Amino acid sequence: MISIPTWGDRRNIRVGLFGGSFNPIHEGHLQLANRALKFLQLDQVWLMVSPGNPLKVGKEMAPFKERFQMAKERVTGRKIIPTDIECRLHTRYSCDTIRLLKQRFPCCNFVWLMGADGLAQMALWSHWKEILKIVPMAVFPRPSYIYSALNGQAAQWARRARLPSRCATMLADLQSPAWVFVPAPENSISATALRQQRQQ
Ligand SMILES: Nc1ncnc2c1ncn2[C@@H]1O[C@H](COP(=O)(O)OP(=O)(O)OP(=O)(O)O)[C@@H](O)[C@H]1O
Numbered sequence: 370m371i372s373i374p375t376w377g378d379r380r381n382i383r384v385g386l387f388g389g390s391f392n393p394i395h396e397g398h399l400q401l402a403n404r405a406l407k408f409l410q411l412d413q414v415w416l417m418v419s420p421g422n423p424l425k426v427g428k429e430m431a432p433f434k435e436r437f438q439m440a441k442e443r444v445t446g447r448k449i450i451p452t453d454i455e456c457r458l459h460t461r462y463s464c465d466t467i468r469l470l471k472q473r474f475p476c477c478n479f480v481w482l483m484g485a486d487g488l489a490q491m492a493l494w495s496h497w498k499e500i501l502k503i504v505p506m507a508v509f510p511r512p513s514y515i516y517s518a519l520n521g522q523a524a525q526w527a528r529r530a531r532l533p534s535r536c537a538t539m540l541a542d543l544q545s546p547a548w549v550f551v552p553a554p555e556n557s558i559s560a561t562a563l564r565q566q567r568q569q
């Protein structure tokens with residue numbers, strides 16, 4: 370269950386929404402979540418284990434329970450919170466998830482977090498333009514995807530909404546569309562490579 374901290378004062382809490390298959394969770398995911406906490410000055414990152422990426426139907430996928438359990442075991446600390454919220458909301462498409470979360474948690478200012486590969490293929494997502502219009506977004510480098518991310522259809526469509534990385538600390542509080550490409554160390558690890566290693 371997600372517990373929302375309450376501040377004695379005023380402000381909404383800043384939450385990074387980090388969705389993924391996490392099949393399995395790995396160091397690249399944790400690096401991204403930790404970098405987001407610091408660089409965007411977030412209060413929490415919700416690591417939303419996907420019941421099933423709509424673009425990965427038919428691909429090798431461990432059962433949801435197993436992926437969620439691995440995420441809970443791997444994540445330490447209180448700011449990165451593995452959650453099954455998409456199962457609870459009965460959503461699979463990110464746009465539906467974001468719409469519902471914004472309604473249910475008006476005390477939260479959300480930012481969508483993803484690696485460069487996500488932005489590179491975002492134009493294949495359901496209602497991708499609406500996603501860009503309703504939530505600010507932070508994109509993190511991933512080897513071999515940076516060029517396709519920054520030159521892809523989604524980035525080009527939203528090019529006027531791209532802000533310099535020095536704006537990252539206020540991204541959660543900004544009106545969307547707004548997005549930042551976050552400078553961060555690159556890590557070539559992938560869940561695909563880990564699954565292949567296990568099979569050898
Ligand atoms: N090495 C990495 N560097 C930066 N971002 C990453 C990295 N690995 C995963 N991500 C990001 O984490 C999120 C969840 O990714 P996902 O669970 O699909 O992992 P993956 O390693 O890409 O899996 P697979 O190889 O099975 O496609 C996505 O936004 C993805 O861009």
Ligand SMILES: O=C(O)c1ccc[n+]([C@@H]2O[C@H](COP(=O)([O-])O)[C@@H](O)[C@H]2O)c1
Pocket residue numbers: 387388389390391417419421422423424425461462463464487493494495
């Ligand atoms: O909404 C969509 O159409 C959509 C299509 C592909 C991926 N996503 C989301 O993107 C996030 C990353 O997915 P994945 O499988 O690459 O880890 C996860 O939250 C998915 O639900 C969403």
